[in-house]
Each structure stands twice: as structure tokens, then as C-alpha cells.
Amino acid sequence: MVLIRNLRNIFFIPELARKLVFTLAVLIVYRIGSYIPAVGVDVVFLKQTLEHGSQVLGGVLSYLDMVSAGSLSRGMLFALGISPYITASIIMQFMGFTVPYFEQLMKEGDYGYKIMNQYTRYLTLALSISYSTGYAAALEAMGAVISPGFGFRFVFVLSLTVASMFIMWMGEQISLMGIGNGSSMLIFASIVAQFPNDAIQTVNAVQTGSMHLFVAFFVLLFYLILTAAIVYLEKGERKIPVQYARRVVGRKVYGGQSSYIPFKINTSGVMPVIFASSFLQIPSILAGILQWAGLFKGVAAAILSTGWRTSFLYNLLQFGLIVFFTYFYTELVYNPVKLADQMKKSGGFVPGIRPGKSTADFFYYILTRVGLLGALYLGFLSVLPNLMYRFVYMPFFLTGTSLLIAVGVALEFASQVESYLIERRYEGFLSAGRMKNKVQ
Numbered sequence: 438m439v440l441i442r443n444l445r446n447i448f449f450i451p452e453l454a455r456k457l458v459f460t461l462a463v464l465i466v467y468r469i470g471s472y473i474p475a476v477g478v479d480v481v482f483l484k485q486t487l488e489h490g491s492q493v494l495g496g497v498l499s500y501l502d503m504v505s506a507g508s509l510s511r512g513m514l515f516a517l518g519i520s521p522y523i524t525a526s527i528i529m530q531f532m533g534f535t536v537p538y539f540e541q542l543m544k545e546g547d548y549g550y551k552i553m554n555q556y557t558r559y560l561t562l563a564l565s566i567s568y569s570t571g572y573a574a575a576l577e578a579m580g581a582v583i584s585p586g587f588g589f590r591f592v593f594v595l596s597l598t599v600a601s602m603f604i605m606w607m608g609e610q611i612s613l614m615g616i617g618n619g620s621s622m623l624i625f626a627s628i629v630a631q632f633p634n635d636a637i638q639t640v641n642a643v644q645t646g647s648m649h650l651f652v653a654f655f656v657l658l659f660y661l662i663l664t665a666a667i668v669y670l671e672k673g674e675r676k677i678p679v680q681y682a683r684r685v686v687g688r689k690v691y692g693g694q695s696s697y698i699p700f701k702i703n704t705s706g707v708m709p710v711i712f713a714s715s716f717l718q719i720p721s722i723l724a725g726i727l728q729w730a731g732l733f734k735g736v737a738a739a740i741l742s743t744g745w746r747t748s749f750l751y752n753l754l755q756f757g758l759i760v761f762f763t764y765f766y767t768e769l770v771y772n773p774v775k776l777a778d779q780m781k782k783s784g785g786f787v788p789g790i791r792p793g794k795s796t797a798d799f800f801y802y803i804l805t806r807v808g809l810l811g812a813l814y815l816g817f818l819s820v821l822p823n824l825m826y827r828f829v830y831m832p833f834f835l836t837g838t839s840l841l842i843a844v845g846v847a848l849e850f851a852s853q854v855e856s857y858l859i860e861r862r863y864e865g866f867l868s869a870g871r872m873k874n875k876v877q
Contacts, residue, residue, distance in 0.1 A: 453616075454855045464626045470515040470604075471630075476596050477589040480510035483581040512581065514600045515570050519623045523604040524715045525560035526620075530769065531552055559604055562598065563742035569597035598713050600697035617850045621707060625846040628839045635835060650829060656831055660840065663818060666845045670814050673702040675807050677800075681785045696785075701805055703811040704770055707845035709762035712820060714838050716758055717751070752823050755838075756816040773800035817839065 448454050474480050532539040533553065542549035573593045577585045608619030615622070639656075642648035677695040777797035786792045791798050821839040 447854065447858065450857060453854065457854075459591050460617070460622065463573075463611050463615065464622065466629060467604065467607060467623055467626060470600065471513050471627075473512050473514040474594050475512050475584050476517060478576060478593070479581050480512045481581070483576070502703075512576070515604060516572060516602075517565060517597055517621050518660055519604055519608055520715060520718070521556070521564040521601050522561045522569055522608065523711055524564055524718075525557050527712050527715060529557045529561060530765075534768075556603075557868045558605070565598040565601035566594060569594040569601070581645045589667040615852050617691060617846065621711070621842070621846045621849070624711065624842055625850075626825060626844045632706055639831075640738060641708060641723070641817070643852070651827060652877060655830065659825065660822075660835065663821070663840060664835070664844055668848065669840060670702055671845060671848050674699040675698075675702070675803060677803060678788060679780065679785045680788055681783070698776075698780075700807050702807055702812070703763075703815065704808060705763050705766035705811070706849065707842045708766050709759050709812075709815055710838050710841050710845075712762040712766070713755055713819075714759035718877075721847060752820040755823075756820050759819055760812040761815040763815055767774065767804060767808045767811075771800075771804055773797045773804060776800055 443767055447457065529539070533543045536542065539553065539556075542552050545552075570590070573582075573590045576593075577584050577589075582589055604623065608623050611617065611619035611622050613619075639648065639653055643650055643653050676699055679696045679698055681694050681696070774797045777793065777800060780786070781794065783791040787799060790796050816840055822835060822837040822840065
């Protein structure tokens with residue numbers, strides 16, 4: 438009853454209610470688009486071909502299928518999903534650290550951010566054209582096209598590119614006028630949309646005898662434990678105590694208070710997982726092109742097979758990329774020098790640490806240690822379901838990447854709603870200690 442009453446408080450805050458309704462409306466439009474067939478695709482033949490084990494769109498390309506809510510394997514208009522925009526964002530952020538021009542833009546505040554955002558849009562356009570061209574070639578190679586030829590390719594590439602740019606725009610609108618990060622929310626909607634189908638497939642597998650009931654319970658328990666572990670670690674943080682010097686201005690006394698700076702175990706959220714998954718699509722895209730061109734057929738078939746995704750090499754690459762992107766994204770979120778400088782100007786200091794450079798070095802040391810734990814946690818939980826899939830039969834393939842993104846985005850969304858409620862002096866629906874930070 439308390440939870441229902443606190444959830445009801447959401448609708449007493451007009452701004453929060455508008456944001457929630459807007460976010461829900463955009464997600465509904467996104468889901469509708471995932472059921473509109475792309476121009477010129479024989480969706481019935483495509484479905485039959487994939488059910489009989491075609492490798493052209495199989496294997497690691499299932500990530501693209503995941504972020505597009507299954508639109509890729511069904512030949513839908515929103516087949517590319519938000520993937521081109523995510524890849525473009527990764528490239529531009531790398532450019533911001535390696536190219537002096539973009540590095541200078543990142544230091545120019547809002548103006549530089551707008552310019553970088555515009556370049557990201559241009560790159561998204563180029564990647565959308567590239568992805569849709571490769572997708573068209575793969576469909577023609579499978580024979581899943583009604584009228585193959587230049588006309589189909591032109592219209593198909595144009596329609597999917599426009600759809601991809603529209604999806605990018607929807608994500609930006611959620612970030613501006615809704616709740617949560619737009620790109621993450623769209624991916625979250627795509628992942629969750631496939632849960633009912635996964636459940637139905639599992640029930641059917643148990644009924645037909647292809648999956649033992651004990652195995653089904655084991656898989657369910659495994660994912661429940663994994664979800665609980667993600668929630669626990671996502672809320673974990675290292676608290677650094679901060680003391681503020683007492684100042685007397687006239688007859689008033691300022692400062693003299695103690696506080697703390699929270700360093701989360703996972704400071705970068707789900708973005709390293711999304712970035713790593715996007716990067717791992719490059720081999721599959723190249724393999725698809727090679728297979729279509731008739732070159733290195735053996736290598737291409739191995740990369741496009743489902744076995745590649747559960748192989749030791751693939752999981753090692755995924756683990757390494759997640760660790761790398763965790764450190765990379767942490768550098769974007771936290772700047773130890775800037776944080777120490779701001780704290781020094783406000784009269785704050787860490788007990789036992791000199792203000793200035795020593796404090797910045799201390800923050801960097803803490804971030805490195807906490808970041809290592811967060812990187813290992815993200816990497817391990819991402820590859821664990823992939824490895825289990827090699828030994829336990831499952832009628833669906835819910836990757837650790839999908840689970841991390843779904844749980845992480847849900848927690849971020851809930852935390853933002855909670856902040857709105859507390860800010861307006863309403864009791865939050867996550868209160869009563871259920872979502873308190875666990876690691877200190």
C-alpha cells in the first residue's frame with residue numbers, strides 16, 4: 438500500500454508526469470516502427486530462411502537485432518535501430534581525446550558540445566548508409582528480396598537511413614524532454630520487448646521435452662541471481678569524507694560541516710557495455726561483405742556462426758573492450774583535477790590530504806581502484822551467460838550484455854524519478870532502505 442501511495446505521488450508533479458508521458462509516447466512510436474516492413478523485402482521468406490539456420494544475418498549480428506527489437510531479422514523499417522548513432526558517438530568521443538581540433542571543442546562548453554553533436558549526426562548519417570547498404574546486400578544474397586537490383590538498393594538504403602535518423606532524433610528528444618538517456622531508453626525498450634517471446638519459447642521447449650523442467654528452473658534461478666548481483670553492485674559506492682573549513686563573515690559563520698563524495702563502483706553506467714557490443718559488430722559486418730563478395734568464405738562463415746559468439750576469443754575480446762571502455766568513460770565522467778580544484782575553492786578538503794594536487798592524486802588513485810572493480814564486474818557479468826550457453830541448452834539467448842543494459846537503465850530511470858519526488862518533498866517510491874547504497 439505504501440508503494441502504491443508513493444507511486445501515485447508521481448502524478449502530483451506536473452513536470453514529472455509530462456516527462457513520463459512523453460517518454461512513454463516516444464517508446465510506443467519506436468515499437469510501432471519496429472513492425473513496419475521495409476520496402477522490397479520478402480519478410481515471409483526471410484523468416485523461413487532464418488528459421489532454417491541461415492548464417493548471413495546470424496551470429497554476432499544478433500546484437501543489432503537486439504537493439505532494434507528484432508527488426509533486423511524480420512526485415513522491418515527500424516532494422517538499424519540506434520546502433521549507427523551509438524557507434525558515431527564512440528568515434529567522436531575518441532576523436533575528442535586524440536585530435537587537437539575536437540579536443541579544443543570539448544573544452545569550449547556548450548558551444549563545443551553543440552558542434553560535436555552536429556558532427557556526430559553527420560557521422561550517424563554516413564554509418565546508416567553504410568549499414569543499410571550491407572544489409573541490402575545480405576538480403577539479396579539470401580534471396581529475401583522481391584525485386585533485386587539497383588532500384589531496390591536505392592529505395593531500401595534511403596528508407597532505412599531516414600528511419601535511423603528519425604530514431605536518433607527520438608533518442609535526443611527523450612534526453613531533452615523525457616526521463617533518462619534517450620539512446621539507453623530505446624535499447625532498453627528493445628531488450629524488454631523480447632522477454633515475453635523468450636518466456637513463450639522456454640515454456641514450449643519444456644512442453645515438447647526439448648528442455649527439461651529442472652534445467653528451465655536452473656536457468657531462471659541463474660538469471661535471477663545475476664539480476665540481484667547487478668542491482669547490488671550498481672548501487673555500491675565508495676564514500677570519501679569531506680570537511681569544510683569554518684569561515685566567519687560579519688556575524689555569520691559559514692562552513693564547518695562534513696560531507697562526502699560518492700564514487701560509484703560502476704561510475705560509467707551501461708555505456709561501456711553498449712560501446713563494446715557496438716565495436717564487436719565490425720567483424721560481423723566485414724564478414725557479411727566478404728561472404729556476399731565470395732571472398733574468404735570459410736573465415737566469414739565462422740565469424741557469422743552462432744558458435745563465434747560463445748567462443749573463448751569472442752568473450753575475451755568483449756571482456757577486454759568492456760574494461761577499456763569503462764576506464765575511458767570514467768575519464769569523461771570524472772575529472773580528478775577539476776573536482777579537487779572546485780572543492781578547494783569552496784573551502785573543502787579530505788581529512789589527512791593536502792588540498793590541490795595531492796587531493797587530485799588521491800581522487801585519481803581511488804577512481805583507479807574503484808574503476809578496476811567496476812570494469813571487472815561489468816566484464817565478468819557480460820560474458821558469464823555467453824559461456825553458460827555453451828553447456829546448457831536454452832531456446833533463447835539472453836546475453837549478459839542485454840541483462841546489464843536492461844537492469845542498469847531501469848535503475849537509472851528509477852533513480853531519476855526518485856530524485857524528482859524527493860526534490861518536491863514527496864516520499865520516494867524507492868525509499869525505506871530497499872535501494873540504499875550497499876558498499877561503502
